[in-house]
Amino acid sequence: MKNFNISLTIPAIDKQQLQEKLQAFQDLQDHLEHEDFITSATIIVEHPDIIDFIKEVIPEEGEELTMTDYIKIAKKAFERFA
Numbered sequence: 001m002k003n004f005n006i007s008l009t010i011p012a013i014d015k016q017q018l019q020e021k022l023q024a025f026q027d028l029q030d031h032l033e034h035e036d037f038i039t040s041a042t043i044i045v046e047h048p049d050i051i052d053f054i055k056e057v058i059p060e061e062g063e064e065l066t067m068t069d070y071i072k073i074a075k076k077a078f079e080r081f082a
Contacts, residue, residue, distance in 0.1 A: 053080060 012018035028037055043050060057073045059065050065073075 047081070050081070053077065 010018055010021055012021060028040065032040060053076075057076065059069075
């Protein structure tokens with residue numbers, strides 16, 4: 001794999017927000033395979049309202065989802081995005 005140097009312009013309120021955005025990008029880059037990374041970005045660009053949905057259904061830190069929770073999330077997603 002090759003490394004490439006790029007130049008980016010990233011809007012941010014301050015340096016902290018810039019660092020957070022860059023860290024989020026790095027986290028995605030580190031944890032997703034190439035195709036999953038591209039697919040995720042495409043979905044978010046095409047359906048930005050999915051972020052609010054994810055915030056609604058994501059479990060609290062340390063909380064485990066039950067099968068019933070997964071079914072409720074799937075039903076809610078179908079109703080909102082179908």
